[in-house]
Amino acid sequence: MTGTETHGGGVRPELLRIEGITKAYPGVVANSDVSFAIGEGEIHALLGENGAGKSTMVKMIYGLIRPDSGQMTLRGAAYQPGKPAEARRLGVAMVFQHFSLFEALNVAENVALGMENPPQMRELSARIRAVSEEYGLPLDPSRMVGDLSAGERQRVEIIRCLLQDPKLLIMDEPTSVLTPQEVEILFKTLRQLSSEGTAILYISHKLEEIRSLCDAATILRRGKVVATCTPRERTAREMAELMVGATLKTPERRVAEKGEVALGVSDLSAASPIPFGTSLKGISFTVAKGEVLGIAGVAGNGQDELLLALSGELKAAPDKVRVASHAVGDLGPVERRKAGLVAAPEDRYGHAAAPDMSLVENAFLTAGVRKGLVRNGFVDWAETRRFAEEIIAAYDVRTPGPDVAARALSGGNLQKFLMGRELMQGASVIVINQPTWGVDAAAAASIRQSILDRAGEGAAVVVISQDLDELLEVSDSFAVLNEGRLTKPRPTEGLTMDQIGLMMGGAHGMEVAHHVG
Amino acid sequence: MLRLEKRPSPSRFWLYATPPVAVLLTMVVGGILFATMGKNPFEVIRTIFWDPVFGEFAFYLRGQLLVKAGPLILIAIGLALGFRAGIWNIGAEGQYIMGAIFGASVGLAVFPTESRLIFPVMVVAGAFGGWVWAMIPAILKTRFNTNEILVSLMLVYVAETILAKASTGFLKNPEGMGFPGSRNFSSYPAAANPELIAGSGLHWGGVAALVTGVLAYILLTRHQAGFQIKLAGQAPRAARFHGVSPTRLVVMCMGISGALAGLAGLFEVTGPAGQISIDFNTGYGFTAIIVAFLGRLNPLGIVLAGFLMALTYVGGEMASTNLGLPDAAIQVFQGMLLFFLLAVDVLTNYRFRLAVGAH
Numbered sequence: 001m002t003g004t005e006t007h008g009g010g011v012r013p014e015l016l017r018i019e020g021i022t023k024a025y026p027g028v029v030a031n032s033d034v035s036f037a038i039g040e041g042e043i044h045a046l047l048g049e050n051g052a053g054k055s056t057m058v059k060m061i062y063g064l065i066r067p068d069s070g071q072m073t074l075r076g077a078a079y080q081p082g083k084p085a086e087a088r089r090l091g092v093a094m095v096f097q098h099f100s101l102f103e104a105l106n107v108a109e110n111v112a113l114g115m116e117n118p119p120q121m122r123e124l125s126a127r128i129r130a131v132s133e134e135y136g137l138p139l140d141p142s143r144m145v146g147d148l149s150a151g152e153r154q155r156v157e158i159i160r161c162l163l164q165d166p167k168l169l170i171m172d173e174p175t176s177v178l179t180p181q182e183v184e185i186l187f188k189t190l191r192q193l194s195s196e197g198t199a200i201l202y203i204s205h206k207l208e209e210i211r212s213l214c215d216a217a218t219i220l221r222r223g224k225v226v227a228t229c230t231p232r233e234r235t236a237r238e239m240a241e242l243m244v245g246a247t248l249k250t251p252e253r254r255v256a257e258k259g260e261v262a263l264g265v266s267d268l269s270a271a272s273p274i275p276f277g278t279s280l281k282g283i284s285f286t287v288a289k290g291e292v293l294g295i296a297g298v299a300g301n302g303q304d305e306l307l308l309a310l311s312g313e314l315k316a317a318p319d320k321v322r323v324a325s326h327a328v329g330d331l332g333p334v335e336r337r338k339a340g341l342v343a344a345p346e347d348r349y350g351h352a353a354a355p356d357m358s359l360v361e362n363a364f365l366t367a368g369v370r371k372g373l374v375r376n377g378f379v380d381w382a383e384t385r386r387f388a389e390e391i392i393a394a395y396d397v398r399t400p401g402p403d404v405a406a407r408a409l410s411g412g413n414l415q416k417f418l419m420g421r422e423l424m425q426g427a428s429v430i431v432i433n434q435p436t437w438g439v440d441a442a443a444a445a446s447i448r449q450s451i452l453d454r455a456g457e458g459a460a461v462v463v464i465s466q467d468l469d470e471l472l473e474v475s476d477s478f479a480v481l482n483e484g485r486l487t488k489p490r491p492t493e494g495l496t497m498d499q500i501g502l503m504m505g506g507a508h509g510m511e512v513a514h515h516v517g
Numbered sequence: 518m519l520r521l522e523k524r525p526s527p528s529r530f531w532l533y534a535t536p537p538v539a540v541l542l543t544m545v546v547g548g549i550l551f552a553t554m555g556k557n558p559f560e561v562i563r564t565i566f567w568d569p570v571f572g573e574f575a576f577y578l579r580g581q582l583l584v585k586a587g588p589l590i591l592i593a594i595g596l597a598l599g600f601r602a603g604i605w606n607i608g609a610e611g612q613y614i615m616g617a618i619f620g621a622s623v624g625l626a627v628f629p630t631e632s633r634l635i636f637p638v639m640v641v642a643g644a645f646g647g648w649v650w651a652m653i654p655a656i657l658k659t660r661f662n663t664n665e666i667l668v669s670l671m672l673v674y675v676a677e678t679i680l681a682k683a684s685t686g687f688l689k690n691p692e693g694m695g696f697p698g699s700r701n702f703s704s705y706p707a708a709a710n711p712e713l714i715a716g717s718g719l720h721w722g723g724v725a726a727l728v729t730g731v732l733a734y735i736l737l738t739r740h741q742a743g744f745q746i747k748l749a750g751q752a753p754r755a756a757r758f759h760g761v762s763p764t765r766l767v768v769m770c771m772g773i774s775g776a777l778a779g780l781a782g783l784f785e786v787t788g789p790a791g792q793i794s795i796d797f798n799t800g801y802g803f804t805a806i807i808v809a810f811l812g813r814l815n816p817l818g819i820v821l822a823g824f825l826m827a828l829t830y831v832g833g834e835m836a837s838t839n840l841g842l843p844d845a846a847i848q849v850f851q852g853m854l855l856f857f858l859l860a861v862d863v864l865t866n867y868r869f870r871l872a873v874g875a876h
Contacts, residue, residue: 313757334760345758354752356527364744365759378739405526 012039015199016061016079016168021070023056029223030056033070036218036225038168041197043190045210045231048220049243049440050412054203057220058170061201062094063087075167085116093161094170099153103146103276110145111160131162135189146276150177150299158189169193170201175209176437176466177299180501187213205441206469207236221245244442259289262460263341263429264322268329270309278302278484280309285479285489287429287460292451293489294475295464297504302484303464304346307433310462311343312336323429337369340428344418346437346464348411352418355407359399362406363388363421370425391420396446412439419447423454430454433464448474468500480504521863522870531865536811536822539858546857547850556840564840565832565850578835580718582827584789587723588613588781590823592805594726594733595774597814601737602746603753604770608654608669609778610802611676612647616779617786618683619646621793624708625688625699635707640721640783647779648772650676655771659764665771677798684795699793702786710788722784726823729777733816746770778802804830807855826851 016038023031031053038044048054059065061072063081072079074090081087084094101110108125112118119127125141132139137155145153154177161169171190175183190200190213204210210217211231219227219242227242241247268283280302287293297303308314310321312333320329323339331339345351353362364384368374373384388402395416399409406414419435435451436444451474455461464481465471471478472492479489480503487503544566548558569578592609599606606612620643627635654668683689688699702709710720737743749756749766757763781801790797808826812819833847 311758312760332760332762333758337760343758347754350752351754351758354748354755356751357748361744361748365748365755368741374741377741379741379744381739408526 012042014038015040015042015075017073018057018061019071019073021057021060021067021072023053023060023065023067031060031067031220032223034220034223034225035070036228038199038201038216040167041194041199042216043194043200043202043214045214045217046201046203046220047207047210047217047239047243049442050438051222051410051440052220052243053223054220055172056223058094058172058201058203061087061168062092062170088116088164088166091165091167092170093164093166093168095154095157095161095172095174097172097174097176099157101145101153101156104144106142106144107139107148107156108141110156111141111163114160115163127163128159131159135159135162135192136185137189151179151182154178154186162193166198168199168201170203172203173205174202175204175206179298179504180468180497182298183209207231207239208469210239211236219243240441244440246442259458260324261286261322262289262324263287263431263462265310266320266322268309268316268320270305270314270316272302272305273308273314274304277305280305281484283309283486285486287462289428289458289460290455291477292455292461292463292475294471294478294492295462295481295486296468296471296478296500297464297466297481299466301481303433303466303481305484306464306481306486307343307345307431310341310431311345312341333366334369337366337425337427341431342366342370342422342425342427342429343431344422344433344435346433348414348418349407353406353414356405358405359392359397359402359409359417360385360388362417363391363402365421367421367425370427387424391417391424394424395420395450396443411437412443415439416443416447419450423450427459429460429462431462431464434467435463435465436467436470444470468497520870521867524866524868527865528868531861532813535858535861535865536813536818539811539854539861540825542857542861543850543854547853550846550849551842554842554846556842561836561840561842564836565829567832568835569828569831574835576716578831580712580716581831582824583718583723584720585827585830586823587720587726588785588801589805589808589826590726590820591722591729591781591784592774592778592802593808593812593819593823594729594816595777596805597809597812597816597819598733598737598746599770599774600809601750601814602766602770603750604767605666606651606654606669606771606774607666607806608651608671608673608802609774609805610798610800611669611673612650612775612778613782613785613802614673614676614680614798615650616643616647616776616782617790617793617797618680618688618782619643619649619779620783621688621699621702621786622683624702624705624787628700628705628708631707633707636710636787639708639787640780643783644776644779647782648776650779651771651775652768655768658771659767665767669771673802680793680797681795684793684797688793690792697795701792702788703791708787710784712788720784720788722781722788725780725784727820730816730820737816742769778805804851807851807858810855811858826854829854 014037019035021031021034034057046054046057060067063084063086081090108121108128111128112124118124128139128141137159139152139155139159145156154174174186178186194200202214214231217229217231218225221243264286266284268280270280272279278301285293309316312331316329318327318330322328323341326339328336328339349355364373364379367387371387373380385402392399392402397417398413415438422430435447439447448470451461451463463471463474475492477489478492478495480487482504544562548562551561552558569575569582592613596606596609620639623642624635624639650672653672654665657663657668658665684699685697690698690700713719745756745761745766748759749761786793786797804826808819808822811825812822829851836842837844837847
């Protein structure tokens with residue numbers, strides 16, 4: 001075969017062919033005999049759970065690591081990039097999930113830092129403007145990156161790639177930081193690139209997006225290609241099941257009796273302790289027993305600050321935060337846990353968990369108070385270890401044992417452990433920021449199920465997330481955090497994506513761009 | 518080409534292998550240093566590391582080891598607790614001096630009263646003196662966010678000035694014929710800290726050092742405060758999430774290290790030194806920093822490291838008297854030990870990899 005079929009039936013000339021690629025690390029085979037091909041201008045999805053080998057695969061294509069065996073061919077010529085610069089020279093560019101931008105520099109300076117031979121600043125700015133207009137990605141080259149929204153930061157990364165005029169653009173989870181409207185705009189840009197002949201290798205967990213965007217999909221499971229398909233012809237559920245290799249359960253929700261108010265926040269304002277953070281402005285909401293409040297919003301709109309203010313790391317006046325009838329606003333994390341409020345921050349490495357400490361020690365990190373693991377100031381490590389083992393069993397955490405360092409676990413596995421740690425403490429109020437960030441579909445489903453189970457048992461739950469599908473699935477009421485302000489919570493039932501998008505502040509003034517361009 | 522690569526989890530092997538490897542490297546490079554100075558390197562190394570324990574005068578020198586190791590261990594354990602938490606008390610030397618002055622002042626104030634209570638009260642006063650001196654950088658840090666490294670270090674020089682004033686002024690021996698220095702505690706039994714077993718070198722300071730080592734070990738491994746200290750050092754944000762108040766932690770760690778340094782000073786002035794004098798302090802407070810790291814900031818490791826460092830002191834003195842080696846060369850030797858220790862320590866968390874191709 002010298003080309004791949006388009007969904008229209010035509011044949012695209014082949015751009016990149018991957019043949020029998022294998023890459024092993026001590027103890028794991030990340031990729032085993034992987035083969036697939038991408039045609040010129042094709043939007044190709046690479047699907048799979050965490051640890052399925054997607055990242056390893058794209059890192060090899062981008063020259064960050066080298067395969068143990070197998071070959072790659074780019075436009076018929078052998079392709080073995082030894083480093084990313086070589087990959088870029090041959091026309092392969094990549095937008096990473098986590099941006100590598102300097103907040104204190106402006107857009108043009110950031111772009112220049114990523115180039116081998118940056119042109120004069122003025123010329124570069126002109127080129128940035130030209131490219132951004134051509135592709136409907138408005139961006140002012142002189143703005144500080146620290147002042148940009150997540151969506152705008154992503155545009156910096158994309159434009160940085162486009163300036164190299166790539167033949168293949170690799171995108172790793174690009175929509176996780178965007179509003180629905182911004183996603184639409186990004187997709188328009190990607191389709192335009194595709195129609196001009198740039199192929200896109202698209203990695204995402206969001207199957208509906210892949211259905212609407214991608215021409216072909218390669219599905220990996222445990223390092224092997226298990227299926228290829230045309231996403232438009234499959235349902236999201238079918239693809240998810242191919243990824244997992246098992247049938248998926250949709251979380252079941254019980255019809256909850258709304259109880260009395262378990263968590264009340266009134267007119268909470270707080271300056272952000274984080275550099276370039278967002279201050280909280282007059283946040284008010286209540287959550288009843290058995291209710292799940294979903295808080296949506298684009299990253300960087302005050303989510304981290306809200307979590308800090310609820311966990312007790314950021315204190316306020318006593319009556320700003322109430323757990324049942326206790327005023328806890330001026331109390332720290334320990335006292336709030338005692339009062340029945342547990343919280344799970346988003347950042348796993350260094351905030352929710354200490355990366356270099358063992359899982360046992362990390363279990364003690366928050367569970368000491370509620371699980372009675374301290375006696376006369378001394379830690380009952382035997383009991384703590386039992387609790388850690390309970391979490392590992394109940395949440396199917398893949399680890400050699402409870403004594404390994406937290407950082408040795410994959411992101412998804414550590415997240416399962418940390419969710420279990422908070423959810424298994426029998427708290428009356430549970431606050432979670434990004435419960436399933438970077439967790440595979442099966443594990444995400446089971447985490448969501450446990451959240452619903454806790455609510456079913458009468459806990460009040462606040463879920464802060466950037467995954468709208470997740471929020472719609474678990475929440476009874478729905479609010480949006482935008483620039484540190486929270487909208488009034490509304491019942492989730494009956495909300496449409498358009499309404500939600502508008503609550504989220506639309507596309508941050510971007511609609512215009514595409515209408516004009 | 519060699520490249521450093523972060524290990525997935527810290528190497529247990531290098532955790533324990535680092536100190537011996539560092540000692541070995543110090544011997545090799547120190548040996549080269551001594552050779553270039555025209556000394557026989559093997560003889561010098563033997564004099565420093567072997568003779569104090571097994572040589573001709575070992576019967577006396579072994580006791581000296583305990584005398585030197587005691588204060589080093591006591592101070593280093595306090596420092597290690599702070600270092601574990603990311604709190605850098607560099608001014609133990611000053612706290613050591615202030616402990617000695619406070620404790621000695623109490624004893625000398627009641628001279629020549631005889632009572633069994635005098636020495637215990639002096640011990641408390643000594644610990645209090647070190648604690649007060651450590652509270653200055655602690656409070657400045659928590660209230661005004663000053664750097665505790667600079668403040669505690671500068672306070673050493675203030676303490677040295679006070680020491681000079683004390684030995685020539687308010688603590689000067691009235692029967693000392695005008696010589697600087699206080700009364701000698703060896704002639705004041707109620708306030709003295711003599712050898713507990715003749716010839717062993719063991720006095721109350723040594724006992725305190727060993728007991729503190731065990732207590733600190735229990736604190737770090739079993740007590741909630743020990744967990745919080747480790748957590749704050751490794752992941753400050755996780756520590757705040759756990760519920761550690763950074764202010765309280767700074768006050769606690771600085772307080773403990775200051776009090777232990779003060780204790781060491783008190784035991785020294787009432788025992789081996791015998792009196793407050795202008796040059797009473799001999800740099801234990803600074804050497805203890807090396808001891809703390811040499812012992813991997815682990816209390817039991819510090820006990821061993823304290824003896825090793827005492828060996829370089831005692832052996833170094835032997836080398837300078839018997840072989841004519843300058844004191845500075847011995848200090849370079851001790852400094853080298855810390856240097857190699859920190860350098861080799863990289864291997865605990867990183868490993869060398871042969872990079873394939875260009876990078």
